[in-house]
Amino acid sequence: MNTETQIMEAAKKVFLEKGFDGTRMQNIADVAQINKSLLHYYYRSKEKLFDAVFNDTFSKFVPQVLGILNNELPLREKFILFAKAYSKMFFENPFIPSFILHELNRHPEKIVSYIKQGGTLKNSAEIPKVFFDQINKEIEQGNIRPMAPCQIIVNLLSLTIFPFVARPIIEGVILNFANIEYNSFINERIDLIPSIMMESLKPVV
Amino acid sequence: MNTETQIMEAAKKVFLEKGFDGTRMQNIADVAQINKSLLHYYYRSKEKLFDAVFNDTFSKFVPQVLGILNNELPLREKFILFAKAYSKMFFENPFIPSFILHELNRHPEKIVSYIKQGGTLKNSAEIPKVFFDQINKEIEQGNIRPMAPCQIIVNLLSLTIFPFVARPIIEGVILNFANIEYNSFINERIDLIPSIMMESLKPVV
């Protein structure tokens, strides 16, 4: 593993956990087990290093969402696939959702710069169209109840992502009271989420 | 308005927007229009000032949740009340959810210290019991389908809070594509959320 990727790996670890403001360059150097000045040699400044980390992380995040929503599967299968893929991903990288949401709230303009800069989002910016069309068609045919596609997407995102962002509250207050383990709670949700999504779309008789 | 509350108001503004790591004491002093050393005169250190802000904000957050879930209304009314109260609150204080979630992820131990220290949570720690009993009773009577009360609470929290935490993504990517205003999107959700919650609980025939 060369120095540059070593730095990138270390930077991801530290930035993801502590955010831009909470991160010290020295801390990254320690984790990468290299000299502090090498950070500047490879990435000029803290901000440039951060941007590299952020864009890379964001690239894994958003396009996957749109990718799953874009394929040709029926609605239920999409929800199942989505809940499973994202729960697994966040389980393995617990800091990603909180990191992205926090940094985007502090610097919303980074979304714009990310889209302009290219990233994977540029190509996938048109992707929700497929999902939108699918929803509208299903509504037209009376298979599901009328609901704005945006609301459906946000429902899915909310039910899937929020439990990871709010883990300390959920674990420390809610689950603690009911004496339930966080892991089994999340596992239960993987089946629950598609079910809720489908119920919410059942046509009114 | 005396100096102490002036400082507290300013500290809330700055901490809520920038978080602990992103906040500068000078910045708070500027907003409060007082001298920097007065911050230390009244609150000894940055951390103590932050804790005062955090506990005060957290106090408005969690107990209200539990309060609404604890009253004697039927389920549907609780969901309606909840979605309305919280959407309104976050609309007026857009930084609260992101602030709390970020700081709790950085310092999960603050929940424990908050509970120990008293706050409003100490008394309300037993409150979910009422909601739990209500759910279990409804399930027993066959009025709703079996679902763990914790899952129900988290569903409600997710659907209500997440759209505020993820505003930049939702607004910049999803709504932007569909050409929808954030305000009307949120308003639509206030009615949508209780409906989803009830549908997800409809007994299986």
Add this chain to the structure above:
DNA sequence: GTCTATATTGTGATAGAC
């Protein structure tokens, strides 16, 4: 209680030897 001045340490960034 409020101000000015200053101590002290931390932190991003660079210069220059090797």
Add this chain to the structure above:
DNA sequence: GTCTATCACAATATAGAC
């Protein structure tokens, strides 16, 4: 490419006059 040494400034915190 990698290291040591160091600059320049930012930031928390305190001392002490008024």
